[in-house]
Amino acid sequence: MTALQLEREQLETILREMAEAVIVLDDEYRILWCNPAACRAFELCERDVIGRPAQEVIRHQELLDLLFRPCDSERARYAQVSLIDGRTLNAHLNVISGVGYAVVMQDVTHLKELDRVKSDYVTTVSHDLRTPLTTIQGYVDLLQRAGALNEQQEEFVACVQRSLSSINEFISELLDIGHIEAGFGLEMTETDLVPIVVEAVEALRPQAEAKGQRLGIRLPGVLSPVMGNARRLSQVVDNLVSNAIKYTPWGGHIWIKALEGENHIKLCVIDDGIGIPLADQAFVFDKFFRVDTPATRDVPGTGLGLSIVKSVVEKHGGRVWVESTPGAGSAFTVLLPKR
Numbered sequence: 001m002t003a004l005q006l007e008r009e010q011l012e013t014i015l016r017e018m019a020e021a022v023i024v025l026d027d028e029y030r031i032l033w034c035n036p037a038a039c040r041a042f043e044l045c046e047r048d049v050i051g052r053p054a055q056e057v058i059r060h061q062e063l064l065d066l067l068f069r070p071c072d073s074e075r076a077r078y079a080q081v082s083l084i085d086g087r088t089l090n091a092h093l094n095v096i097s098g099v100g101y102a103v104v105m106q107d108v109t110h111l112k113e114l115d116r117v118k119s120d121y122v123t124t125v126s127h128d129l130r131t132p133l134t135t136i137q138g139y140v141d142l143l144q145r146a147g148a149l150n151e152q153q154e155e156f157v158a159c160v161q162r163s164l165s166s167i168n169e170f171i172s173e174l175l176d177i178g179h180i181e182a183g184f185g186l187e188m189t190e191t192d193l194v195p196i197v198v199e200a201v202e203a204l205r206p207q208a209e210a211k212g213q214r215l216g217i218r219l220p221g222v223l224s225p226v227m228g229n230a231r232r233l234s235q236v237v238d239n240l241v242s243n244a245i246k247y248t249p250w251g252g253h254i255w256i257k258a259l260e261g262e263n264h265i266k267l268c269v270i271d272d273g274i275g276i277p278l279a280d281q282a283f284v285f286d287k288f289f290r291v292d293t294p295a296t297r298d299v300p301g302t303g304l305g306l307s308i309v310k311s312v313v314e315k316h317g318g319r320v321w322v323e324s325t326p327g328a329g330s331a332f333t334v335l336l337p338k339r
Contacts, residue, residue: 015033015035016035016036018035018037019037019107020037020104020105020106020107021034021035021037021038021040021041021042021089021103021104021105022034022035022037022038022102022103022104022105023035023038023054023102023103024096024099024100024101024102024103025054025067025100025101025102025103026099026100026101027099027100027101028053028100029053029054029055029067029068029100029101030051030052030053030054031049031050031051031052031053031054031057032050032051032099032100033050034046034049038105041083041087041089041105042058042059042060042063043059044057044058054067055067055068060081060083062079062080062081062082063079063081063091063103065079065319066078066079066081066091066093066103067093067101067103069319069321069335077092077093077321078090078091078092078093078281078282078321079091079093079319080108081105086109087107087109088107088108088109088112089105089106089107089108090105090106090108091103091104091105092104092105092282115287118287119177119178119181119287120178122174122178123174123175123178126171126174126175126178127175129167129171130171133164133167133168133171136160136164137161137164137168140157140160140161140164143157144157166300169302170302170304173302173304173305173308174304176308177287177304177307177308177311180232180308180311180312180315181311185229185231185232186229186232186315187229188227188228188229188316189227189228189229189230190225190226190227190339191225191226191227191228191229191230191233192223192225193223193225193226193228193233193258193265193267193336194219194220194222194223194258196230196233196234196237197217197219197237197256197258197267198217198219199234200234200237200238200241201215201217201237201241201256203238204238204241204242204245207242207245208245208254211245211248211249211250211251211252212250212251213245213248213250213251213252213253213254214252214253214254215241215245215254215256216253216254216255216256217255217256217257218255218256218257218258219256219257219258220258220259220260223258223260223265224260224265224338224339225338225339226265226316226336226337226338226339227316227337227339228316228336229312229316232312232315232316233312233316235308235309235312236308236309236312236313236334237256237267237269239305239306239308239309240269240309240332240334241254241256241269242305243305243306243332244269244270244271244273244330244332246299246300246301247271247273247274247296247299247330248271248272248273248274248329249273249274252271252272252273253271253272254269254270254271255268255269255270255271256268256269256270257270260338263337263338264318264335264336264337264338265335265336265338266333266334266335267333267334267335267336268331268332268333268334269331269332270329270330270331270332271329271330271331272328272329273329273330274293274296274326274327275324275325275326275327275328275329275330276291276322276324276326276330277291277293277326278324278326281322281323281324284306284322285306285307285309285310285320285322286307287303287304287307288302288303288304288307289303290303309332309334313334313335313336316336316337317336317337318334318335318336318337319334319335320332320333320334320335321333
């Protein structure tokens with residue numbers, strides 16, 4: 001046995017024994033190889049699927065969505081895949097030069113359960129914090145009525161009010177994401193995205209102009225409707241555009257585009273801002289996650305805006321992802337199924 005053959009056998013053994021599910025495809029999405037973990041997860045027989053197109057043998061829609069998701073570049077893509085046995089896999093699709101694609105899926109079921117427990121706890125604590133904060137706010141408002149304040153005292157009161165406002169905003173977002181995940185306030189009707197996008201963007205235009213930014217909208221005259229909740233979809237646009245404004249320097253550009261596909265509406269928010277490091281891109285939709293770089297440390301935020309976006313989009317049966325190059329900007333894409 002040559003050294004090359006030995007190395008190949010060792011590599012194949014490692015991949016077969018991995019707990020993570022692995023599927024390798026060529027550049028036309030024909031399956032080249034899959035390990036036993038992948039076969040068990042998606043009820044595949046290795047002998048029957050090798051050489052066949054993925055769409056013919058894979059019946060799992062979330063995995064197919066990851067493989068054939070419309071994408072403006074060939075960088076890594078990410079998705080969470082739910083299995084019929086209740087497990088959740090975190091799937092990464094990577095481009096392999098000269099081969100095609102490799103999908104590696106790690107079981108994150110226990111992390112999802114911990115996240116659910118954490119969300120329940122945070123929601124309970126948030127409700128409990130509301131009462132004392134309301135009391136504090138009431139007494140601060142009464143200070144003006146108790147008598148005239150000097151300049152320094154007025155400055156202190158203003159500082160307290162700003163802090164209270166920030167805390168109340170944070171609590172509102174915590175409660176909001178809990179309601180979204182639980183499905184509250186998500187009544188769906190036939191919805192036109194064009195006025196929702198235009199109104200949300202125009203409301204944020206003064207913020208962009210205050211930073212000398214150009215905010216452009218490129219929408220077709222007519223888009224097919226989606227089944228959605230107008231208030232929540234407006235929240236998605238608002239969070240994505242306000243994020244772009246925050247992380248784009250003075251004089252930058254932000255574009256909001258919508259395109260219609262055969263079965264979906266594609267909404268993109270693109271900026272030429274500071275961008276997101278590649279290592280952080282897989283986590284930007286996680287609760288409380290914030291990119292920690294010198295350029296972002298002074299930018300205010302709770303780390304919940306993109307989590308809300310992801311929750312709303314997924315409740316609408318859609319997908320959201322990010323493509324970004326540090327120093328060159330970011331593109332957030334939302335895919336929503338047409339009615």
